[in-house]
Amino acid sequence: MRVFLETFGCQMNELDSELVRGRLASLGYRFVDDPDAAEIVLFNTCAVRDHAEQKVRSRVGIVGSQKRNGREVILGLLGCMAEREGLEILQKHPQVDLLCGPGELDRLPMLLDNLRRTSAADRSERVALAGNRSRRTATLAAAEDALETLDLSRSFDPEGTRRPWSAYVRITRGCNKFCTYCVVPATRGAEVHRPPDAIVEECRQLVDRGVIEITLLGQTVNHYRYTHGTALTLDGREAPQVGPGLAAFRKAPPAGQRITTFAMLLARIHEEVPGLERLRFVTSYPRDLGEDVFDVLATCPRICRYLHMPVQSGSDRILKAMNRGYTVGEYLETVDRAIERLPDVSIAGDIIVGFPTETDEDFAATERLMRRVPFKNNFIFKYSPRPGTTAFDRLPDDVPDELKRYRNNRLLALQAEISRDVHAKEAGRSLGVLFDRVGSVPIERRAPGPASGGTVELRVAGRSSDSRTPEFQTPVPSDRRRWQALGRTGGDLIVAVDVESPEAAESLLGTVATVHIDSAESLLLHGHLPTPATTPIR
Ligand code: 5AD
């Protein structure tokens, strides 16, 4: 059976897709790049903003019209949209055969198997599995244990991953924060922490198979905290466990109880997986980044000094309405501490504009905050009301779309200025770069790059595109192009290096080399390799 799988949304979804791909491939399913050549089309969906859902709906519409014209294909929706909308989707879109929420992905092969046994003609029995919306408690341990099996059974398939040298490892699932705008606690359920031994083992296995960069994933990754000796699987291994809740998170553990904190986990991986060249983590919840985390970052050279630390708004009133749990002052305190302890730290964030009741003054406060923090970049979103969230139920979406767009554009322009300053500071320095893409630019142009819009052609290794990476596909005649190897610094800044041929660029992929930075743009550094262009430094 040929399967087409497209991923929308966040890194957590990218990892889920990779695990699903590995599991199905091991069962004999073959993955194809062309949705029209597949017998099974799966969309791993995102429900964080309406825009993401619209994209999926339009894809579902296309498959629907093909089906009405006689195409026989199984259409499945996985992920957060399947969870959020549940059976409603099946009612609205009769072409959808299968729904599988993010907490049930381990059971996807069984669902597909059931569908394949029924011919299309009598496929009135559509299948759906969702469950996180109820934030089950009684069944949580068992369900999460099954999910744990999916994480553990990860079959590493270099063909199936876009960048085989780089991998995600989940440490925490779900979220307990309940920011009022956010659908994640409902779709991904309560916070569950994986046992540290399983995480370290997964990192070790990935490195044994050639991975040199691991990004630890969690919705609030720094809330990771594992209490030992409380939950064991039947065969005596430690089991995933539900998070302690925010109040308990801050308390010291009772005497005699052994805890692995986030900082301890980072240090353990750094120590026990020496072949790992880069260890990263996203996303940090700003309030709970303690000195212990900074201590580990300051002393472990292979842990990237990169913090994705979304602030969401620069107004205390809006932060309160968002239930973010910190003030602007507290956020800035964390930023200042981070910079003091780690002078070369790179900070990225997320900001929402047009949250209900946001005034010009609130917005101005966000601009002030942005000018105060050296953000290397910010993902800026227009508020999107999400059914099932507190903001949707209690606050009118009262900022007109035009004003949201205006504020969005202003912040994008401001961020471009800030990014330019942050990048400019790197000129003259030598930075470690992990090369991950081949690109080319027209020979005529100087200082080109993704930021200059549409003049760079990138050959991206593998298939699905990362929604957060600028990529352009404007054809330029090949005899008038200069070749480049592109990569990222430990602080996640994009670096381009000129090389003599595409082969030279390809030979750098998946290696870390020291690059001397010559010049900077808003989103791109230009540099050169000190010795012959093809000698990577490991
Ligand atoms: N509307 C707009 N942006 C949102 N985000 C989460 N929920 C919403 C929403 N309803 C943004 C936040 C979060 C990022 C992943 O998505 O900025 O950090």
Ligand code: SF4
């Ligand atoms: Fe959503 Fe807030 Fe949890 Fe992030 S911390 S996933 S924004 S509820």
